Amino acid sequence: MARNSLTPQITENIIEYAKANGMGEGDRLPLQMLADAFRVSRAPIMGALKNLEAQGIVRSEPNRGFFLAVDAQVMDASKPIGSGDADGNEDVYFRMADDRLSGALPDKVSENELMRMYDLPRTRLLKILHRIADEGWIERLPGNGWAFTQALTSRKSYEDGYAFRAVIEQQAMLLPTFEPNPEGFKRARETQSNLRDGGYEAWSRAEIFKANNEFHEMLVACSQNEFFLDAIRRINRLRRLIEYRITIDRTRLPRQTNEHLHILDLIEDGRRNEAAAFLYTHILGAGRIKTPQA
Amino acid sequence: MARNSLTPQITENIIEYAKANGMGEGDRLPLQMLADAFRVSRAPIMGALKNLEAQGIVRSEPNRGFFLAVDAQVMDASKPIGSGDADGNEDVYFRMADDRLSGALPDKVSENELMRMYDLPRTRLLKILHRIADEGWIERLPGNGWAFTQALTSRKSYEDGYAFRAVIEQQAMLLPTFEPNPEGFKRARETQSNLRDGGYEAWSRAEIFKANNEFHEMLVACSQNEFFLDAIRRINRLRRLIEYRITIDRTRLPRQTNEHLHILDLIEDGRRNEAAAFLYTHILGAGRIKTPQA
DNA sequence: TTCGACCTTATATAACTATAAAATGCAATA
DNA sequence: TATTGCATTTTATAGTTATATAAGGTCGAA
Numbered sequence: 001m002a003r004n005s006l007t008p009q010i011t012e013n014i015i016e017y018a019k020a021n022g023m024g025e026g027d028r029l030p031l032q033m034l035a036d037a038f039r040v041s042r043a044p045i046m047g048a049l050k051n052l053e054a055q056g057i058v059r060s061e062p063n064r065g066f067f068l069a070v071d072a073q074v075m076d077a078s079k080p081i082g083s084g085d086a087d088g089n090e091d092v093y094f095r096m097a098d099d100r101l102s103g104a105l106p107d108k109v110s111e112n113e114l115m116r117m118y119d120l121p122r123t124r125l126l127k128i129l130h131r132i133a134d135e136g137w138i139e140r141l142p143g144n145g146w147a148f149t150q151a152l153t154s155r156k157s158y159e160d161g162y163a164f165r166a167v168i169e170q171q172a173m174l175l176p177t178f179e180p181n182p183e184g185f186k187r188a189r190e191t192q193s194n195l196r197d198g199g200y201e202a203w204s205r206a207e208i209f210k211a212n213n214e215f216h217e218m219l220v221a222c223s224q225n226e227f228f229l230d231a232i233r234r235i236n237r238l239r240r241l242i243e244y245r246i247t248i249d250r251t252r253l254p255r256q257t258n259e260h261l262h263i264l265d266l267i268e269d270g271r272r273n274e275a276a277a278f279l280y281t282h283i284l285g286a287g288r289i290k291t292p293q294a
Numbered sequence: 295m296a297r298n299s300l301t302p303q304i305t306e307n308i309i310e311y312a313k314a315n316g317m318g319e320g321d322r323l324p325l326q327m328l329a330d331a332f333r334v335s336r337a338p339i340m341g342a343l344k345n346l347e348a349q350g351i352v353r354s355e356p357n358r359g360f361f362l363a364v365d366a367q368v369m370d371a372s373k374p375i376g377s378g379d380a381d382g383n384e385d386v387y388f389r390m391a392d393d394r395l396s397g398a399l400p401d402k403v404s405e406n407e408l409m410r411m412y413d414l415p416r417t418r419l420l421k422i423l424h425r426i427a428d429e430g431w432i433e434r435l436p437g438n439g440w441a442f443t444q445a446l447t448s449r450k451s452y453e454d455g456y457a458f459r460a461v462i463e464q465q466a467m468l469l470p471t472f473e474p475n476p477e478g479f480k481r482a483r484e485t486q487s488n489l490r491d492g493g494y495e496a497w498s499r500a501e502i503f504k505a506n507n508e509f510h511e512m513l514v515a516c517s518q519n520e521f522f523l524d525a526i527r528r529i530n531r532l533r534r535l536i537e538y539r540i541t542i543d544r545t546r547l548p549r550q551t552n553e554h555l556h557i558l559d560l561i562e563d564g565r566r567n568e569a570a571a572f573l574y575t576h577i578l579g580a581g582r583i584k585t586p587q588a
Numbered sequence: 589t590t591c592g593a594c595c596t597t598a599t600a601t602a603a604c605t606a607t608a609a610a611a612t613g614c615a616a617t618a
Numbered sequence: 619t620a621t622t623g624c625a626t627t628t629t630a631t632a633g634t635t636a637t638a639t640a641a642g643g644t645c646g647a648a
Binding site: 006009038039040041044130134136141142143147151157160161163164167168171175177225226227228230231235 | 300303332333334335338424428430435436437441445451454455457458461462465469471519520521522524525529
């Protein structure tokens with residue numbers, strides 16, 4: 001009857017925050033600071049900290065506040081209790097994507113049909129549908145019902161998407177406002193190196209995909225232009241759904257990783273034009289070889 | 295308690311449809327054909343036709359259906375009865391945009407505050423907020439409330455937007471899938487010529503803006519790539535809000551119109567590269583000279 | 589002076605309902 | 619045989635409410 005609590009998400013966020021800032025045992029965790037960082041009030045922070053205290057990750061002193069009970073690095077990376085799904089809708093969302101890609105969902109559906117199919121109350125269903133509409137693979141019909149677009153299922157959309165990405169990323173790099181971000185570059189180098197040194201087999205498909213996306217979004221972010229970044233984020237959200245279903249070709253990863261590192265090298269050498277051109281063919285190359293279903 | 299009827303919109307659509315297809319007095323208007331064209335069932339079509347019959351635009355014969363009672367060209371272009379606003383929310387949406395741009399709305403607001411301010415039930419407000427969020431100038435905060443972004447109000451966003459448009463449109467034209475659409479070109483030529491021959495003073499700001507947007511979207515549509523077109527549509531929706539507030543400089547229109555026609559000429563001469571380069575500077579030029587508030 | 593503890597107020601959500609409107613099957617007609 | 623006209627079924631919306639949760643002020647401890 002009431003909304004989903006923020007507490008579980010905040011709990012995770014605090015752990016992330018502590019890690020990202022390299023905090024150690026005994027470091028202080030002021031409520032207001034965390035509240036500002038996550039753009040919420042002190043109330044949900046309080047709840048999360050009490051949670052963490054119960055897990056032994058944090059300890060509190062009366063009237064003095066909360067302190068880390070362990071070094072941030074030590075903390076369990078695997079998500080705590082009921083998490084990974086701030087919303088509770090993520091699984092249905094993925095099921096719908098799967099059903100759509102496998103052809104189980106017709107081009108046109110009514111809300112009530114979907115409610116029955118996925119056993120959801122209307123409110124939740126609508127939330128998901130709006131998200132999907134925002135991603136562009138479904139649209140509201142003028143009267144009743146929703147129609148799936150071809151964005152996910154057609155070969156042409158897939159190729160158009162790569163053409164779009166190639167252009168956006170290349171051009172973002174050529175913008176006069178482009179400014180390499182040393183911190184971002186450093187982290188990207190680390191990730192790509194880790195991937196090269198053993199990650200190929202060990203990492204999960206999702207992890208590899210995520211690393212790849214973060215690399216490209218980091219590059220575009222350097223353009224300092226929100227519109228370019230937004231466009232890339234948008235298309236990457238779509239890509240995720242499709243690429244998950246493609247058997248990953250791990251033999252291509254070494255080359256991809258080397259190309260990523262090469263791009264960073266070129267930029268740091270001040271050879272931006274070369275980097276942009278290389279990035280362009282890098283993306284188109286990735287799109288040309290993989291083969292999506294249907 | 296029930297939804298807004300489709301009938302008014304369909305009524306307009308039928309008029310548009312008849313005009314666009316050059317229909318004349320006595321031409322038949324089959325229900326199913328119109329229903330398919332507008333992606334609705336026959337029910338709202340029926341309602342709309344009865345409406346038009348009452349207005350004398352259409353006549354019916356029992357068991358035979360509906361026929362145009364006048365030539366399509368003759369029909370009144372000014373919107374009929376209660377129209378122009380399919381949703382009923384358009385005016386509030388614009389009021390919010392104005393209030394935001396004029397600084398009357400703070401960076402952070404709660405839904406309840408907005409409900410009181412604009413005297414709306416929650417459902418309607420949410421619809422508008424989601425639309426705005428989709429356009430990117432507001433975002434949901436994790437706890438309560440919504441935060442406006444800088445997308446509308448900052449000078450930098452404005453310039454970034456022009457840079458983005460220039461890149462997207464230029465590159466769309468250079469895509470291998472780009473294929474001029476003769477019909478679209480013809481209509482664009484007509485509109486631009488009309489604008490040149492007297493439209494400068496006569497047309498309303500909204501009409502001029504619309505003609506301009508349609509020109510650019512038509513060009514990008516020729517790329518046959520949904521992602522490019524989508525990106526342009528997205529940013530144009532935003533642009534509309536800002537440019538409406540800028541006093542239009544009508545002395546610049548002749549040059550703009552000539553440049554538009556010049557672009558069409560270049561493409562039809564097969565000089566696509568030149569056209570793309572020219573388009574690029576055309577857009578950046580437009581962005582550089584106008585001065586938004588704030 | 590900073591920050592947590594406590595407390596009150598404000599907020600948004602999820603489920604429910606009544607009802608207008610859209611969808612659609614089918615018989616009648618041209 | 620296609621298309622309307624009508625009747626029936628299905629659908630989505632605007633509004634309402636109860637309730638968990640977030641927001642944020644004040645006071646006192648450190």
